Amino acid sequence: MVTLDGQNLFDGQQLEIEQDSIQRDSAEKTVPGLDGILSIDLGSRGRKIKQKGILRAKSRSQMNEMIKAVSAFMDGKTHTLKLSSGDLVEYLRMDVFKVGKVQPSGAGLVVSYEIVYTQLAV
Secondary structure, X not given: OOEEOOEOOOOXXXXXXXXXXXXXEEEEEOOOOOOOOEEEEEEEOOEEEEEEEEEEEOOHXXXXXXXXXXXXXXXXOOEEEEOOOOOEEXXXXXXXXXXXXXXXXXXXXXXXXXXXXXXXXX
16 A cells, blocks of 8 residues: 555555656856866755556545545645555655546546656655
8 A cells, every 4th residue: 555644545556656766966167267167066856756556436526536635735845655565755745646537447437647756855
């Protein structure tokens, strides 16, 4: 089970989490009288984490509530994702929440989604 800030918002089936590498930033300056470029390392700048999966609901109103609950985390604050392995991915800001087309499935509805987080500190 994957939770966001302790809330079970996601169906654990068909859930994928992809973590990009940590990015570094630098400032590059030219200095008069010197040949070449001065490069100043500004340290790590976090990384992108993508989560893809499917939301399942019994009715359209229940699906809308689930989408609304996930959308509430696009608040600019940092959050913690707890993976099914028990590992914590902390200091996440939710930047993108894309929802696909709602489709009937069995006794309910399903929709695919993608979330893009920025991990601000590693």
